[in-house]
Amino acid sequence: MIADLSFWIFSDYAVSTAIKLAVVMLIIPLTSLILVYVFLFKMMAFMQSRLGPMEAGPHGSLQLIAEALKFLQKEDIHPDNADKHVFALAPIIVLMSTFLLYVVLPVGPDLVVEDLDTGIFYAMAVSSLSALGVLMAGWASANKYALLGGLRAAGQLIAYELPLVLAVVGVVIQAETLSLQGIVHAQANWEIFGIGSGMPFIVTQGIGFAIFMVAAQAELTQTPFDMPVAETELVGGFHIEYTGFRFLLFFMAEFGTAFAFASIASVLFLGGWSLPFVDPTANWLNIVGPGVMLAKILFLSMIIFWVRFTYPRLREDQLQKFAWKLLIPAALANIVFTGVFKVAF
Amino acid sequence: MTATSDQQRHAYVASQAAEARVNVELDTGDMILNIGPQHPATHGTLRIATQLDGELVVKADPIPGYMHRGYEKLTEVRTYRQITTLVNRIDWVGNFANEVPFVLAAERLMEVEAPPRAQWIRTILFEMSRIANISLFLGDMGVQLGALTPVFFAFRDRERVLNQIEAVTGGRFHPNFDRIGGLKDDLPKGWIAETKDCMETMRNFCDEVEDLLLGNPVFQARCRGIGVIPTDVALGYGLSGANLRASGVDWDLRRDVDSPLPYDQIDWKVWTHTDGDSFARFWVRLQETREATLIVDKLLDGLPSGPIMAKVPRIIKVPAGEAYISTENPLGEMGYYIVSKGDVGPFRVKIRTPSFNNIAIVSWVLRGVFVPDVITILGSLYFVLGDIDR
Numbered sequence: 001m002i003a004d005l006s007f008w009i010f011s012d013y014a015v016s017t018a019i020k021l022a023v024v025m026l027i028i029p030l031t032s033l034i035l036v037y038v039f040l041f042k043m044m045a046f047m048q049s050r051l052g053p054m055e056a057g058p059h060g061s062l063q064l065i066a067e068a069l070k071f072l073q074k075e076d077i078h079p080d081n082a083d084k085h086v087f088a089l090a091p092i093i094v095l096m097s098t099f100l101l102y103v104v105l106p107v108g109p110d111l112v113v114e115d116l117d118t119g120i121f122y123a124m125a126v127s128s129l130s131a132l133g134v135l136m137a138g139w140a141s142a143n144k145y146a147l148l149g150g151l152r153a154a155g156q157l158i159a160y161e162l163p164l165v166l167a168v169v170g171v172v173i174q175a176e177t178l179s180l181q182g183i184v185h186a187q188a189n190w191e192i193f194g195i196g197s198g199m200p201f202i203v204t205q206g207i208g209f210a211i212f213m214v215a216a217q218a219e220l221t222q223t224p225f226d227m228p229v230a231e232t233e234l235v236g237g238f239h240i241e242y243t244g245f246r247f248l249l250f251f252m253a254e255f256g257t258a259f260a261f262a263s264i265a266s267v268l269f270l271g272g273w274s275l276p277f278v279d280p281t282a283n284w285l286n287i288v289g290p291g292v293m294l295a296k297i298l299f300l301s302m303i304i305f306w307v308r309f310t311y312p313r314l315r316e317d318q319l320q321k322f323a324w325k326l327l328i329p330a331a332l333a334n335i336v337f338t339g340v341f342k343v344a345f
Numbered sequence: 346m347t348a349t350s351d352q353q354r355h356a357y358v359a360s361q362a363a364e365a366r367v368n369v370e371l372d373t374g375d376m377i378l379n380i381g382p383q384h385p386a387t388h389g390t391l392r393i394a395t396q397l398d399g400e401l402v403v404k405a406d407p408i409p410g411y412m413h414r415g416y417e418k419l420t421e422v423r424t425y426r427q428i429t430t431l432v433n434r435i436d437w438v439g440n441f442a443n444e445v446p447f448v449l450a451a452e453r454l455m456e457v458e459a460p461p462r463a464q465w466i467r468t469i470l471f472e473m474s475r476i477a478n479i480s481l482f483l484g485d486m487g488v489q490l491g492a493l494t495p496v497f498f499a500f501r502d503r504e505r506v507l508n509q510i511e512a513v514t515g516g517r518f519h520p521n522f523d524r525i526g527g528l529k530d531d532l533p534k535g536w537i538a539e540t541k542d543c544m545e546t547m548r549n550f551c552d553e554v555e556d557l558l559l560g561n562p563v564f565q566a567r568c569r570g571i572g573v574i575p576t577d578v579a580l581g582y583g584l585s586g587a588n589l590r591a592s593g594v595d596w597d598l599r600r601d602v603d604s605p606l607p608y609d610q611i612d613w614k615v616w617t618h619t620d621g622d623s624f625a626r627f628w629v630r631l632q633e634t635r636e637a638t639l640i641v642d643k644l645l646d647g648l649p650s651g652p653i654m655a656k657v658p659r660i661i662k663v664p665a666g667e668a669y670i671s672t673e674n675p676l677g678e679m680g681y682y683i684v685s686k687g688d689v690g691p692f693r694v695k696i697r698t699p700s701f702n703n704i705a706i707v708s709w710v711l712r713g714v715f716v717p718d719v720i721t722i723l724g725s726l727y728f729v730l731g732d733i734d735r
Contacts, residue, residue, distance in 0.1 A: 044493070047494055048493070048494050048497035048498070049497060049498070049501050050497065144376060144378050145378075148400065148716065223491050223492070223493075224491065224563050226491060227717065230491065230717070231385065232385050232386050232488060232489050232490075232491065232720055233386060233716060233717055233719070233720040234716075235384060235385060309493055309494055310492065310494060310557070311491070311492055311561065311563050312487060312490035312491045312492040312558070312561065312563045312564050312567060313490060313491030313492075313563070313567075313717075314563055314566065314567070315566075315567060315715060315717045315718070316400065316715070316717065317715070318566055318567075
């Protein structure tokens with residue numbers, strides 16, 4: 001009996017699963033930490049002629065840890081009229097959708113938690129789970145501002161799911177695979193009119209990239225599409241009633257998802273961990289790959305946050321018009337062109 | 346066949362009517378949402394009780410009074426010199442401007458006139474407090490619409506203006522510098538050159554705001570055509586200041602009313618806009634800030650020399666009488682109606698503050714807009730809570 005158990009515990013499957021779980025569990029707080037420190041604290045501060053946090057750690061680099069500890073010490077407050085179970089579950093669902101996204105993200109030839117054949121399809125599917133959590137939070141808080149925020153978020157996330165998926169279709173047609181690892185390999189081996197080797201798909205999918213980034217901005221509820229949180233009108237929207245640890249979960253999910261979307265975009269359009277003119281099966285890419293990927297992710301996150309700190313926000317109806325009248329037709333046109341070119345060449 | 350189709354048609358009409366009735370019964374009613382008293386868009390503690398149908402505002406009532414401090418009553422137990430300390434706190438971002446109409450009204454009652462240099466310095470500080478006030482609005486409008494960055498630029502550059510005001514008066518928020526018959530002190534050494542430099546900074550700030558907000562398509566989409574106030578409505582509700590000028594009324598007390606302040610001795614322009622929407626109000630204020638920096642420059646160039654204090658008795662007793670003086674303050678027309686019975690303090694003071702009249706229009710202009718537009722309109726009307734509840 002004991003021998004059986006030890007056999008199971010030390011089996012390859014159990015060990016690799018445990019490692020993968022640990023990696024995902026560690027990576028999400030880490031990514032939020034990087035994004036929050038580099039962009040929310042420092043880049044924003046420099047844009048606004050401030051210094052940002054300077055006291056906790058060198059140049060305030062431990063500020064977020066201090067903040068997290070502060071959040072953990074706070075009292076967990078439920079509003080009296082809140083639907084307690086739904087209220088408690090909502091941030092977990094939002095964070096879960098972020099966790100699930102990380103499962104398919106490749107960072108090297110062999111570095112991926114699970115290389116699903118339907119990778120990008122899976123990623124798009126689990127990313128929309130967060131809409132459910134946001135709506136639950138908005139409804140269960142028993143707060144009018146939260147309700148408005150939750151409903152706005154639901155409308156917005158559904159409207160922007162479409163251009164997001166449609167923008168991806170162009171890449172999928174070109175790569176002939178849904179697997180994210182496959183898409184990276186397709187880019188690493190791709191030649192355009194016999195020139196170059198390992199050109200990223202952004203060369204031909206520029207429109208798709210633009211649509212994906214705009215839609216991702218809306219999915220992440222970042223300015224100019226941040227009406228669900230809109231702190232000057234809805235005072236935080238769906239997470240207005242959350243304090244302490246539960247708020248921290250929302251916070252982590254926000255930045256964790258931003259990181260995940262930036263990495264999906266870098267995989268789809270910028271070649272992920274691969275480098276041009278480099279054999280994608282080389283073993284050393286397992287070490288260099290994550291760094292390459294991180295550079296691309298930080299670049300894309302910088303664009304996301306740059307826009308966030310600069311632009312005012314649109315109104316809800318203007319946002320919907322923008323999605324249905326501009327982004328979706330453009331994405332459909334992009335698919336048609338990609339299909340025609342794919343067949344023609 | 347026709348009978349059947351007739352029957353079908355009747356059945357159809359009946360079903361439609363029934364459905365219409367059901368829809369009437371299913372009317373979900375309106376949601377009452379209190380925007381404020383604690384809300385970031387109300388600049389303090391203004392409460393706006395809105396009735397919402399979805400996101401549409403059906404009805405909105407401004408309910409001020411959460412910060413009432415009773416200044417009109419307090420002035421009755423103060424001497425004239427003490428009152429300037431109080432009135433600093435009315436419009437707390439354009440502080441010095443609050444003292445000017447009060448002192449002018451008292452001077453008229455006493456029939457003293459401050460020497461020219463004092464009037465010019467008064468006007469310079471008056472315009473600088475206008476810049477300090479409106480530059481905050483220019484940045485804050487961005488925050489109301491979700492753009493975080495402009496307000497930090499506003500605070501950064503406004504700091505210089507406040508430093509200049511502090512260099513003269515010794516106070517950043519509560520200068521208490523204006524005296525009946527003149528000013529407390531003359532300008533410190535080197536102040537004129539520094540102020541000119543500071544005005545250059547403010548003009549750069551205005552350009553920056555123009556780049557960041559005015560030309561931004563999202564900003565325009567959020568402001569153009571939102572909260573339109575036609576000329577007759579603006580006049581009917583007694584709007585004043587930039588809100589009135591943005592509705593196409595060319596009315597500025599600095600130019601249109603005879604006053605001892607030397608506005609008639611320099612060359613400057615009153616900006617108006619005909620649209621009457623939030624964008625127009627923002628645009629007019631932006632131009633006014635720029636114009637104010639130019640006014641300060643011109644006043645500094647032509648600053649006359651001489652004393653800064655007229656001859657006034659040590660104990661000020663204002664002769665019996667009544668006087669009303671209003672000036673074009675950063676937020677609009679601000680006036681003091683002083684009734685004196687010949688005592689060391691006034692018998693009664695009525696303070697007319699611009700924000701109180703400007704927010705009266707809220708219930709008219711907020712009807713039928715969306716919740717995000719409420720914030721745009723409140724932001725563009727620009728009130729200071731201390732100015733509503735004085």
